[in-house]
C-alpha cells in the first residue's frame with residue numbers, strides 16, 4: 001500500500017514562510033493500492049485532493065477519526081462530493097447520543113457551510129463505526145476508540161503483508177500514572193502493535209504537556225514510549241503544534257535522536273511525504 | 280494481547296487518583312485493578328497479586344450484617360452489579376485484617392462504554408465512621 005501525507009499540522013492550519021517545510025495543512029492522509037483510495041481525516045489538506053484517472057472504480061472512502069474541526073474543515077472542499085458519478089463513503093465514530101449524519105450536518109450546513117449534506121450531488125453513504133473491523137477493497141481496517149476528548153477512533157489498515165496505524169489525536173498518558181507498561185492498559189495498543197508504520201500525535205514538548213494534560217494530545221516522550229511499547233517498526237511524529245516553526249520541529253527531532261535510544265527509526269511527518277508498506 | 284476498553288483504562292487512571300478504595304472488575308468478576316487505598320482492605324498489593332478471580336477476592340472479605348450473620352458473595356453490591364448490570368449500594372461490616380470490625384458502605388455500578396457494551400464493574404468503598 002502507498003501512503004501520502006497531505007496535512008500533518010495540528011489544531012489549525014498555518015501558512016508562514018517558516019512552516020513551509022513540514023507544511024501547514026491539518027490532518028489528511030491518503031492510503032492507496034490497486035486503484036482503491038482511503039482518505040484518512042478531512043483536515044484542510046483534503047482540499048488539494050482530486051481523484052481522476054487513478055481511481056479504478058467510482059468509489060472513494062473517507063475515514064474520520066473524530067469531528068474536531070482540524071479533521072473536518074477540508075471535507076466541504078473535497079471535489080468528489082460534488083461529482084454525481086462518484087460514490088463517496090464516510091466512516092466515522094458513533095456517539096451514544098447523536099447519529100453520524102447529525103454530527104456531520106453540524107458542520108455541513110449553514111451558517112458554517114453553505115451546502116447541506118442532502119444537496120451534495122455525489123452518491124453518499126455514511127457508516128458508523130466503533131470498535132469495529134471492516135474491509136474496503138484490498139484493505140482490512142480496524143477501528144478502536146482511543147483517549148481524546150469526544151468520540152475518537154484510531155485506525156489500523158492492513159493489506160495482508162503490512163500494517164499502517166493512524167492515531168493523529170491521542171493522549172495515552174492521561175492520568176497520574178502516565179502510560180502503564182502493561183499492554184492491557186494502553187489506549188491504542190491494539191492498533192499500533194507491531195505496525196510497519198505508526199503515524200502518531202506528538203503535538204507537545206514534555207514541558208508543554210505538563211500544562212496541557214487532558215487536552216487530548218501527547219508529549220514527545222509519551223509518543224516515543226507508546227511506539228516503543230507497541231513494538232512498531234517505524235514512527236512518524238505528527239499533529240505538529242500550530243505555533244511550531246520548521247526549525248523548532250527539526251530541533252526537537254535532533255534532540256530526540258541525540259538523547260534517546262530507540263530500536264526503530266522515526267522522523268517528523270511532513271506534508272508531501274510518501275511511504276510504501278508491503279506490496 | 281488485546282488491551283482493555285478505554286473506559287476501563289480511564290477508570291483505572293481515575294481510581295489511581297482517588298483516596299477512597301476502588302475495585303474494578305471485568306464482566307466475569309475478575310478483579311483486574313484495585314488502587315492503593317483498596318490494598319489496605321485486601322491486605323494485598325496489586326503489583327504482587329495481579330488479576331484475581333472472583334472466587335479468590337470474594338473470600339478475602341468477611342462481610343457480615345448488623346447481627347453478625349455472614350453475607351454470601353451474592354449479596355455484595357459488586358457481584359449483584361455484574362450479574363444484573365445495574366447499580367447497587369449497601370452498608371455492611373467487614374472484619375479487618377487486624378480482626379477489628381469495620382462498617383463500610385459500598386457503591387457499585389456497571390461500566391458501559393460509548394458503543395453501549397458492558398465492559399466491567401466498579402465498586403467504591405466508604406469507611407463509615409458513624410457506628
Ligand SMILES: [Zn+2]
Nearest residue numbers: 011068070169
Ligand atoms: Zn486534531
Ligand SMILES: [Zn+2]
Nearest residue numbers: 066068169216
Ligand atoms: Zn482532536
